[in-house]
Amino acid sequence: MARILVIAEQRNGKLSEATLELCKAAKEIASGLGATPAAAVFFKDDSLAKEVANYIPEVFAVVDGKLGAYDADYYAQAVKAVVEGQDVKGVLIPHSYDGVDYAGKAALAIGAGIVSNCNKATVEGGAVVFTRNTYNGKIQEQKSVKTDKFVATFEKGAYDKEAAGGAGSVTAVAVSLGDSRRKIKEVIATMAGSVDISQAKVIVSGGRGTKEKDKYNDVIVNLAKKLGGEYAASRPVVDAGWTDAARQVGQSGKTVAPVLYVAAGISGAIQHVAGMKGSQCIVAINKDPEAPIFNIATYGIVGDLFEVIPAMMEALG
Amino acid sequence: MKIVVLVKEVPDMESKFKIIGDAKIDESQIAFKMNDFDEYAVEAALQLKEKFGGEVVILSSGPERVTKEVRQAFAMGADWGIHVSDPQIDEGDNYVVAGALVKAIESVGGVDLVLTGVQAEDDQAGLTGVFAADMLNFAHCTNVVKIEVGGDQKALTINRELEGGLNEVLEMAMPAVLTIQSGINQPRYPTLPGIMKAKKKRLDLKKAADLGISALGEAGSKTKFHKMYFPVSEHKAEIIQGDAKAAAKTLVDKLRNEAKVI
Ligand SMILES: Cc1cc2nc3c(=O)[nH]c(=O)nc-3n(C[C@H](O)[C@H](O)[C@H](O)COP(=O)(O)OP(=O)(O)OC[C@H]3O[C@@H](n4cnc5c(N)ncnc54)[C@H](O)[C@@H]3O)c2cc1C
Numbered sequence: 001m002a003r004i005l006v007i008a009e010q011r012n013g014k015l016s017e018a019t020l021e022l023c024k025a026a027k028e029i030a031s032g033l034g035a036t037p038a039a040a041v042f043f044k045d046d047s048l049a050k051e052v053a054n055y056i057p058e059v060f061a062v063v064d065g066k067l068g069a070y071d072a073d074y075y076a077q078a079v080k081a082v083v084e085g086q087d088v089k090g091v092l093i094p095h096s097y098d099g100v101d102y103a104g105k106a107a108l109a110i111g112a113g114i115v116s117n118c119n120k121a122t123v124e125g126g127a128v129v130f131t132r133n134t135y136n137g138k139i140q141e142q143k144s145v146k147t148d149k150f151v152a153t154f155e156k157g158a159y160d161k162e163a164a165g166g167a168g169s170v171t172a173v174a175v176s177l178g179d180s181r182r183k184i185k186e187v188i189a190t191m192a193g194s195v196d197i198s199q200a201k202v203i204v205s206g207g208r209g210t211k212e213k214d215k216y217n218d219v220i221v222n223l224a225k226k227l228g229g230e231y232a233a234s235r236p237v238v239d240a241g242w243t244d245a246a247r248q249v250g251q252s253g254k255t256v257a258p259v260l261y262v263a264a265g266i267s268g269a270i271q272h273v274a275g276m277k278g279s280q281c282i283v284a285i286n287k288d289p290e291a292p293i294f295n296i297a298t299y300g301i302v303g304d305l306f307e308v309i310p311a312m313m314e315a316l317g
Numbered sequence: 318m319k320i321v322v323l324v325k326e327v328p329d330m331e332s333k334f335k336i337i338g339d340a341k342i343d344e345s346q347i348a349f350k351m352n353d354f355d356e357y358a359v360e361a362a363l364q365l366k367e368k369f370g371g372e373v374v375i376l377s378s379g380p381e382r383v384t385k386e387v388r389q390a391f392a393m394g395a396d397w398g399i400h401v402s403d404p405q406i407d408e409g410d411n412y413v414v415a416g417a418l419v420k421a422i423e424s425v426g427g428v429d430l431v432l433t434g435v436q437a438e439d440d441q442a443g444l445t446g447v448f449a450a451d452m453l454n455f456a457h458c459t460n461v462v463k464i465e466v467g468g469d470q471k472a473l474t475i476n477r478e479l480e481g482g483l484n485e486v487l488e489m490a491m492p493a494v495l496t497i498q499s500g501i502n503q504p505r506y507p508t509l510p511g512i513m514k515a516k517k518k519r520l521d522l523k524k525a526a527d528l529g530i531s532a533l534g535e536a537g538s539k540t541k542f543h544k545m546y547f548p549v550s551e552h553k554a555e556i557i558q559g560d561a562k563a564a565a566k567t568l569v570d571k572l573r574n575e576a577k578v579i
């Protein structure tokens with residue numbers, strides 16, 4: 001029977017959560033198609049393959065000294081080898097930093113259409129229909145592939161992780177890897193900073209809508225102080241140098257879960273939301289009633305943050 | 318160093334979106350601008366040119382309108398450009414568009430670097446750069462936040478952004494495709510003399526036939542579009558009504574007495 005194959009992902013020998021989430025996606029899609037779910041793990045030994053087998057019934061272990069760390073060329077070659085050798089119909093890859101780096105290449109290598117950045121998949125009339133965010137999360141679209149095989153990348157959190165009934169099988173697959181054009185020198189930390197916003201009970205976060213550094217300080221920093229909390233920001237604010245990188249919330253910044261998170265002038269892009277959706281109470285202040293941030297907020301005010309925040313300061317007394 | 322920068326025009330996301338027939342957005346309501354990530358790519362190319370010499374070529378596929386963004390890149394300092402203009406290409410998926418852009422890159426010849434944005438704000442695919450690299454048989458790296466060029470101007474040392482504030486530092490040889498992440502630099506504003514010069518810079522127009530492209534439109538695509546719609550959220554916020562003053566007062570009251578979080 002054809003297989004729906006998850007490509008596992010690891011950093012420093014630790015599997016990503018997204019890998020385990022995709023095991024559930026593979027089971028759902030496979031059951032809709034009458035296929036079987038499986039995973040492929042590329043690593044320097046088979047330890048991680050055994051771990052993944054707790055989440056999916058069949059695991060292919062590609063073991064090679066070259067696979068200790070992620071590499072685009074090796075991954076594309078390994079995906080091609082497993083897909084061609086093991087009757088694979090669909091390939092599921094996390095839409096993560098590594099996933100984005102090779103998924104398109106892997107799709108071309110196996111001649112498959114790819115739908116990237118998906119948040120859902122359903123099987124309709126024997127075809128898999130993928131749902132994905134577009135226009136910075138304002139619009140959803142549905143797509144499928146026209147090719148016999150498919151590749152899809154999924155947003156983190158699209159599926160829950162779910163252990164399998166028992167340990168699955170682990171089968172070694174021999175792949176002869178060619179060359180890679182990239183050579184990793186080192187991995188470095190770049191966001192070190194004195195402040196740790198992840199400990200704060202209250203966070204007031206400002207986005208591009210705060211317009212400029214002085215205004216950001218004026219509204220966001222002051223409201224944070226008034227509430228006895230920390231101030232934070234979306235990525236564009238950090239990119240523009242209005243505040244430190246250590247205060248960035250999101251996929252490439254900090255993950256926070258305070259009691260209260262105020263998002264002002266932040267649209268609610270998935271990469272931002274990834275870092276704050278666990279907050280207990282979320283307040284969104286945005287002049288655009290269609291901003292996606294309102295879809296996850298507890299309370300919302302549609303209005304100009306430069307009017308709303310001073311009014312909040314006043315109401316707080 | 319010869320650098321091609323791929324520039325896409327996208328809607329300003331604060332525009333009022335209307336969907337026509339589940340299939341497309343009503344463009345008459347939309348203001349267009351350069352994809353944010355591409356502005357960083359243009360700036361990165363200009364900085365490399367300032368250091369090492371050479372030329373910066375802007376490449377964009379889309380309707381007549383996109384010449385505005387190409388000229389914006391010219392005004393920032395890019396040298397010349399190619400406008401790939403063919404509805405048959407625009408109707409295709411990322412695979413078709415990447416294929417067309419690759420043909421245009423090949424027509425430039427002797428390209429050392431191709432820079433793209435990490436993703437387009439409209440389709441959020443993050444595919445074009447990786448596709449282009451594979452089709453050109455160039456090495457590539459995505460989510461680039463730092464570029465250093467080695468002494469012989471053939472070697473690159475690159476920082477690739479990873480999750481949790483980490484960077485992977487890696488080395489590779491040119492030619493290469495790099496997808497540029499925001500924050501790598503501070504894109505410059507076009508100057509008035511820059512804007513004046515931009516009007517006179519060379520902009521070649523290419524149709525699918527000029528580029529010898531066979532994969533076109535829906536037929537050439539590997540994916541199929543079904544429909545688009547506004548997301549329906551089960552968790553839509555409680556929207557507090559009233560003018561700023563009244564709403565702020567109600568909000569503070571709710572945070573104190575209902576949510577009990579302050
Ligand atoms: C790989 C990758 C990683 C990323 N990592 C992160 C990350 O860690 N964190 C992050 O935040 N982003 C991240 N991003 C960027 C993300 O995709 C968005 O671009 C970003 O979150 C947008 O920030 P924003 O909401 O501040 O700006 P915008 O999306 O531009 O939104 C600004 C908002 O302000 C509103 N506004 C404007 N003026 C006013 C006013 N006067 N009053 C009220 N509202 C106003 C507008 O209506 C709009 O909704 C990442 C992107 C990629 C591709």
Ligand SMILES: Nc1ncnc2c1ncn2[C@@H]1O[C@H](COP(=O)(O)O)[C@@H](O)[C@H]1O
Nearest residue numbers: 323324378433434436437442443444445
């Ligand atoms: N039509 C286009 N014209 C020029 N460049 C494009 C086009 N589409 C995509 N790109 C480039 O590819 C990047 C990624 O786009 P995407 O794969 O659509 O997310 C963009 O940031 C642009 O640099």
